[in-house]
Amino acid sequence: MADVHVLVEPELRDAVGLGDTEFAAVEAVYPLISAGRASMPPIMRIDVPEHRGEIDVKSAYLPGYAGIAIKVSAGFFDNPKRGLPSLGGLMVLLDAETGVPRAALFDNGYLTDLRTALAGAVAAAHLARPEASSVGVLGAGVQARLQLRALALVRPISHARVWARRADRAAALVDELSATVDITLEPAPSPASAAAAADILVTTTPATDPLVDVDMLHPGLHVTAVGSDAEHKQELAARTVAAADRFVCDHLEQSLRLGELRAAADRGFDADRAVTLGAVIDGNAAGRAGPDDITICDLTGTGAQDTAIASLAVRRCVDAGAGTRVAT
Amino acid sequence: MADVHVLVEPELRDAVGLGDTEFAAVEAVYPLISAGRASMPPIMRIDVPEHRGEIDVKSAYLPGYAGIAIKVSAGFFDNPKRGLPSLGGLMVLLDAETGVPRAALFDNGYLTDLRTALAGAVAAAHLARPEASSVGVLGAGVQARLQLRALALVRPISHARVWARRADRAAALVDELSATVDITLEPAPSPASAAAAADILVTTTPATDPLVDVDMLHPGLHVTAVGSDAEHKQELAARTVAAADRFVCDHLEQSLRLGELRAAADRGFDADRAVTLGAVIDGNAAGRAGPDDITICDLTGTGAQDTAIASLAVRRCVDAGAGTRVAT
Numbered sequence: 001m002a003d004v005h006v007l008v009e010p011e012l013r014d015a016v017g018l019g020d021t022e023f024a025a026v027e028a029v030y031p032l033i034s035a036g037r038a039s040m041p042p043i044m045r046i047d048v049p050e051h052r053g054e055i056d057v058k059s060a061y062l063p064g065y066a067g068i069a070i071k072v073s074a075g076f077f078d079n080p081k082r083g084l085p086s087l088g089g090l091m092v093l094l095d096a097e098t099g100v101p102r103a104a105l106f107d108n109g110y111l112t113d114l115r116t117a118l119a120g121a122v123a124a125a126h127l128a129r130p131e132a133s134s135v136g137v138l139g140a141g142v143q144a145r146l147q148l149r150a151l152a153l154v155r156p157i158s159h160a161r162v163w164a165r166r167a168d169r170a171a172a173l174v175d176e177l178s179a180t181v182d183i184t185l186e187p188a189p190s191p192a193s194a195a196a197a198a199d200i201l202v203t204t205t206p207a208t209d210p211l212v213d214v215d216m217l218h219p220g221l222h223v224t225a226v227g228s229d230a231e232h233k234q235e236l237a238a239r240t241v242a243a244a245d246r247f248v249c250d251h252l253e254q255s256l257r258l259g260e261l262r263a264a265a266d267r268g269f270d271a272d273r274a275v276t277l278g279a280v281i282d283g284n285a286a287g288r289a290g291p292d293d294i295t296i297c298d299l300t301g302t303g304a305q306d307t308a309i310a311s312l313a314v315r316r317c318v319d320a321g322a323g324t325r326v327a328t
Numbered sequence: 329m330a331d332v333h334v335l336v337e338p339e340l341r342d343a344v345g346l347g348d349t350e351f352a353a354v355e356a357v358y359p360l361i362s363a364g365r366a367s368m369p370p371i372m373r374i375d376v377p378e379h380r381g382e383i384d385v386k387s388a389y390l391p392g393y394a395g396i397a398i399k400v401s402a403g404f405f406d407n408p409k410r411g412l413p414s415l416g417g418l419m420v421l422l423d424a425e426t427g428v429p430r431a432a433l434f435d436n437g438y439l440t441d442l443r444t445a446l447a448g449a450v451a452a453a454h455l456a457r458p459e460a461s462s463v464g465v466l467g468a469g470v471q472a473r474l475q476l477r478a479l480a481l482v483r484p485i486s487h488a489r490v491w492a493r494r495a496d497r498a499a500a501l502v503d504e505l506s507a508t509v510d511i512t513l514e515p516a517p518s519p520a521s522a523a524a525a526a527d528i529l530v531t532t533t534p535a536t537d538p539l540v541d542v543d544m545l546h547p548g549l550h551v552t553a554v555g556s557d558a559e560h561k562q563e564l565a566a567r568t569v570a571a572a573d574r575f576v577c578d579h580l581e582q583s584l585r586l587g588e589l590r591a592a593a594d595r596g597f598d599a600d601r602a603v604t605l606g607a608v609i610d611g612n613a614a615g616r617a618g619p620d621d622i623t624i625c626d627l628t629g630t631g632a633q634d635t636a637i638a639s640l641a642v643r644r645c646v647d648a649g650a651g652t653r654v655a656t
Contacts, residue, residue: 004434006334008656044372046396048389051425057385057398061376068374070385072398072420074427082426090429092400092418097379098410099402101418104432106332106656326652328336328434 005103005314007323012107015316016114016309018150025312026118027125027281029062029304033251034278038062038304043254052077060303067093067102069310071303073112091310101328103314111313115305117146119250120202120224123297125154126280127248127287128200128222133158135183136198138191138212138235139205140164140173143226147202149181161188161197165205192216203227203235210237210263217243219292228259229300236260236296238267245293246286247274254300261298333431333642335651340435343644344442344637346478353640354446355453355609357390357632361579362606366390366632371582380405388631395421395430397638399631401440419638429656431642439641443633445474447578448530448552451625453482454608455576455615456528456550461486463511464526466519466540466563467533468492468501471554475530477509489516489525493533520544531555531563538565538591545571547620556587557628564588564624566595573621574614575602582628589626 007015016022032038044057053076061068073089080086089112091105105111124132132155137144140162151157160183164170167187174185188194195201195216201223203212212223212235223244227235241247241264249255256262256271265271277297279285288295317323335343344350360366368388375382381404389396401417408414417440419433433439452460460483465472468490479485488511492498495515502513516522523529523544529551531540540551540563551572555563569575569592577583584590584599593599605625607613616623645651 004334006332006432006652006654008654039375039377041372041374044369044385044387046369046387046389047367048396048424048427049367050391053424053427055387055389055396055398055422055427057372057387059372059374059383059385061374061383063378068376068383070383070398070400072422072429074422076425076427079426084426084428088427088429090420092420092432094383094400094402096376096381097404098407098412099376099381099383099404099416100412101400101416101434104334104420106429106654108656324334324652324654326334326336326434328436 002100002328003325004101004328005318005323006326007103007317008106009108009110011317011322012105012110012313015322016313018117018153020153022114022309022312023118023121023153025308026115026305027122029308030250030278031282032062033302033304034276034282040303058303058306060307061096062304062307065307065311066096067307067311067314068096069093069307071112071306073109091306093310093314105310105313111309113142113146115309116143116226116301117150119299119305120147120226121150121154123224123277123299124151124200124222127295127297128155129220129291132199132222134197134199135160136194136201137162138194138203139227140169141204143204144173145177147204147226148177151200152181157183159184161186161194163188163191163194205235206233207235208232210234212240213237214239214243217294219294221294223296225260225296225298230258234260234263238264238269241296242269244296246288246295248277248280248287248295249274249298250277251300251302252276255298259298259300330428330656331653332429332656333646333651334654335431335645336434337436337438339645339650340433340438340641343648343650344641346445346481348481350442350637350640351446351449351481353636354443354633355450357636358578358606359610360390361630361632362604362610368631386631386634388635389424390632390635393635393639394424395635395639395642396424397421397635399440399634401437419634421638421642433638433641439637441470441474443637444471444554444629445478447627447633448475448554449478449482451552451605451627452479452528452550455623455625456483457548457619460527462525462527463488464522464529465490466522466531468497469532471532472501473505475532475554476505479528480509485511487512489514489522491516491519491522533563534561535563536560538562540568541565542567542571545622547622549622551624553588553624553626558586562588562591566592566597569624570597572624574616574623576605576608576623577602577626578605579628579630580604583626587626587628
């Protein structure tokens with residue numbers, strides 16, 4: 001019928017990264033979500049209890065986009081015993097006009113990592129103070145690294161403090177990034193210490209008990225909560241959500257079900273006070289009203305971002321002649 | 329990390345077909361579904377209104393199976409104007425122990441067609457009279473052809489009558505199959521005519537108004553309803569469901585939402601009277617109690633079948649050295 005492009009992680013890493021075009025591609029999807037123009041079903045989840053595994057499937061059709069991504073994320077938590085990473089995944093891209101498969105992207109989760117980091121930059125671009133230069137990071141995994149680098153796309157980041165439950169991992173992150181980015185990094189002994197001097201606090205942990213409480217909020221702070229994407233996860237104490245001047249999220253229903261809105265709403269926070277990132281970008285909802293506002297953005301991750309980044313990656317790979325073409 | 333096998337339709341057609349092993353593979357999943365042992369989420373659906381498209385995603389983890397299929401079905405109803413088939417799709421197979429992608433199966437929907445036909449044979453094997461030899465078929469598409477051929481695996485089929493809304497398509501099916509199978513075929517002028525002399529009636533249409541009414545039921549008949557897989561579809565009048573001695577379905581919740589149970593339950597049929605195909609296979613629910621019973625089986629299609637057929641297809645392709653290996 002046609003050729004399908006089979007693309008693997010190194011090819012996809014060459015094609016897309018933390019660049020301005022990638023930022024713009026991710027930014028563009030939020031107004032579509034907020035306006036109800038994305039055709040985006042609830043996340044599909046397959047549990048694999050025997051192997052401590054869980055598989056999430058996300059997808060979205062975005063009007064005007066040439067492709068529709070179907071993204072499979074796998075988390076198998078016994079994998080490290082086998083010398084394999086816990087997290088992986090792949091995407092497929094269908095032609096949006098015909099449904100014909102165009103590409104299979106064996107990215108091992110790279111594109112998800114990338115679009116998640118760019119989403120953090122989008123949130124900061126629209127919610128953090130323009131002169132924000134100091135970042136606090138909770139967590140020391142792939143996303144901690146990428147969020148910090150992505151923030152530098154949109155704000156003049158010069159300092160960062162990193163806290164992780166395992167201090168050795170925070171120290172390793174500081175050593176690693178100090179050698180590659182123009183940011184002064186240091187480990188922080190506690191979440192509160194990481195937040196204290198921060199203009200932007202980014203939480204990237206799988207925490208199930210909140211790490212950020214209301215006493216860590218200070219005037220002018222922007223918080224982006226990246227970690228919570230499941231019913232049992234929570235990084236922000238419910239009252240921090242209520243205490244912020246503005247609570248923003250990528251997707252209201254998901255934030256209420258899987259994100260930081262869940263616990264907050266359970267404790268009486270009026271979810272109608274939450275606004276979407278797309279509405280803020282579009283100017284249909286207020287974001288930061290002044291330099292002393294405290295803003296929070298909760299990111300649960302959307303299939304719309306997957307469609308955006310996969311579309312860009314495939315277009316670039318095709319243009320570059322990268323990948324393996326298989327006649328279907 | 330590993331190699332992924334990229335398989336295309338001709339390779340998959342060579343690997344699996346209407347054989348006894350394939351039949352057994354599909355049959356084996358129903359008891360797992362009925363016992364609640366399949367980890368099978370609701371079907372994910374992405375609507376693409378601008379292009380009259382709809383994408384369904386199905387999946388299931390089955391304990392003891394080496395792979396987990398994620399199946400994407402695409403129906404884009406403007407495709408014929410472009411010279412493309414309306415229906416297509418692909419599957420990916422993940423390693424059930426690690427979540428690592430093992431294969432991408434660009435089957436253009438072939439494996440779905442195959443496992444659906446085999447499900448019809450499974451239903452007949454457990455519900456039709458042993459001596460059933462005469463088949464009525466409604467519809468004249470791919471599934472009409474495959475259901476008829478699959479039934480011959482399990483019953484001594486000698487005669488078939490085929491009705492379709494377009495008589496020319498029924499005639500074409502009769503001509504085509506007469507040349508290739510050892511069954512005496514003739515077109516039928518009406519659904520009632522197709523059903524009249526049938527031991528087994530198979531409905532394979534996208535009907536939204538019922539084609540089979542209660543006056544078409546006769547002692548000893550078994551009906552397999554394959555077509556309805558969406559909220560607006562219905563092949564059997566609600567009262568036919570109530571009139572049968574036994575109503576069986578592949579998946580209760582799906583039949584209630586997408587299949588023939590929906591309209592029947594709306595008209596007062598007690599859904600607790602429905603039993604699952606897996607329970608019948610396992611002997612945990614009664615199927616046909618005698619030669620004069622009228623039985624109905626509603627098939628909506630399950631991710632468990634996809635995991636079963638994809639697992640078998642990939643195993644055979646790997647053993648045969650078929651496909652393209654791509655290092656991921």
